[in-house]
Amino acid sequence: MNAEELLRLKIRLLTEGVMVDEGEWAARRGGAGPVGAKYFIIPNGRPVGVPLRRGEQAQLFGAAPLEPTDNPDLWLYEQSIPLRVIPRPRFYDLTTKDGVPYRKIALLHGSETLATTAYQACRYWSNGLQCRFCTIPFSLYSGDTVLEKHPEQLAEVVQAAEAEGVIKNILITTGTPDSPDAGAKRLAGLVRAIRDVSRLPIGVQFEPPTELRFIEEVAAAGANAVGMHIESGDERIRQRMCPGKYRYGSLEMYRRAWDFALDFFGRGNVSTFVLYGLGEDIDRTLSFVADLAETGVLPVVTPLRPAPKSLLADFVPSYVGSIDTSMAFYKRVGEILFDNRLNPDETAAGCHKCGGCTPIQEAYDWAASRG
Numbered sequence: 001m002n003a004e005e006l007l008r009l010k011i012r013l014l015t016e017g018v019m020v021d022e023g024e025w026a027a028r029r030g031g032a033g034p035v036g037a038k039y040f041i042i043p044n045g046r047p048v049g050v051p052l053r054r055g056e057q058a059q060l061f062g063a064a065p066l067e068p069t070d071n072p073d074l075w076l077y078e079q080s081i082p083l084r085v086i087p088r089p090r091f092y093d094l095t096t097k098d099g100v101p102y103r104k105i106a107l108l109h110g111s112e113t114l115a116t117t118a119y120q121a122c123r124y125w126s127n128g129l130q131c132r133f134c135t136i137p138f139s140l141y142s143g144d145t146v147l148e149k150h151p152e153q154l155a156e157v158v159q160a161a162e163a164e165g166v167i168k169n170i171l172i173t174t175g176t177p178d179s180p181d182a183g184a185k186r187l188a189g190l191v192r193a194i195r196d197v198s199r200l201p202i203g204v205q206f207e208p209p210t211e212l213r214f215i216e217e218v219a220a221a222g223a224n225a226v227g228m229h230i231e232s233g234d235e236r237i238r239q240r241m242c243p244g245k246y247r248y249g250s251l252e253m254y255r256r257a258w259d260f261a262l263d264f265f266g267r268g269n270v271s272t273f274v275l276y277g278l279g280e281d282i283d284r285t286l287s288f289v290a291d292l293a294e295t296g297v298l299p300v301v302t303p304l305r306p307a308p309k310s311l312l313a314d315f316v317p318s319y320v321g322s323i324d325t326s327m328a329f330y331k332r333v334g335e336i337l338f339d340n341r342l343n344p345d346e347t348a349a350g351c352h353k354c355g356g357c358t359p360i361q362e363a364y365d366w367a368a369s370r371g
């Protein structure tokens with residue numbers, strides 16, 4: 001497949017998802033229950049987290065069929081494109097010294113990123129100002145994780161995953177506690193504990209703290225990359241979709257925090273999510289993306305995935321039914337990244353390094369292929 005075909009494939013998988021027969025899926029994967037999302041490797045060797053859809057949802061999003069082959073780890077998209085299943089890591093079966101299953105502490109994201117949420121709660125849920133796409137409390141309620149990951153626990157999981165040879169970088173995100181550091185101090189503690197046992201690159205994500213020295217503390221602890229996520233380049237959309245974050249953090253506050261962080265982490269290792277599909281103004285978004293890239297902040301432009309139980313569970317993203325518009329949008333994003341020498345592959349860690357939820361690597365590769 002050429003760069004254009006790979007970009008189209010990645011965008012289609014992320015925005016349309018795939019249509020699967022639930023019975024077939026359960027039989028192959030050895031488990032019942034509702035279908036959700038699953039990581040696969042596409043033909044360029046990179047991961048993609050694909051929404052699995054059925055019935056009306058598959059129709060609404062225009063999902064093409066994904067069918068099994070004789071090889072249980074190989075599926076065929078539209079009867080022609082092979083998608084390889086990422087194997088379940090063995091460390092998921094282990095338990096920490098204090099009795100917590102490793103898979104409740106951290107999970108494999110994509111094909112080589114160990115990801116965890118340091119603190120599984122957020123100050124905006126207590127006053128109804130949570131981001132409309134957020135589901136942070138639900139994995140806690142369902143017992144899939146624990147409220148807070150302790151440094152020793154995470155260090156233990158990192159050691160096991162690294163020894164198994166299935167991770168190359170680490171990502172720590174957090175819900176925002178009600179404190180001036182916005183959770184950065186807890187992250188610094190986790191990074192220090194990992195640094196006692198591993199040299200793998202670590203990316204951290206938190207809201208801009210009110211005092212910038214907390215960013216410095218995380219860098220000094222040994223983190224290699226930081227994400228502080230504005231979520232939208234269209235302020236009107238940010239106000240509607242992220243009311244709590246919008247009230248707390250002005251665009252100016254984010255800009256100050258990114259600038260400050262660039263001195264410690266360097267170009268491409270300071271990033272921010274820019275969601276695609278919330279109904280944002282596309283021209284405004286692209287000019288925001290260009291502004292960010294010029295300063296060295298990597299815009300992780302990511303299609304919104306309406307999550308069950310979130311306030312956007314029934315939301316129809318503005319990209320639905322518009323693959324050609326999405327292609328044109330992401331080609332422009334790719335050109336901006338390429339012109340500003342921001343290759344996600346060359347960054348240390350972060351969601352952009354995994355790339356399972358965003359087509360920015362394929363967009364960059366498409367722009368690079370044109371020279």
Ligand code: SF4
Binds near residue numbers: 133
């Ligand atoms: S800041 Fe928004 S997305 Fe992040 S945990 Fe809080 S409510 Fe959820």
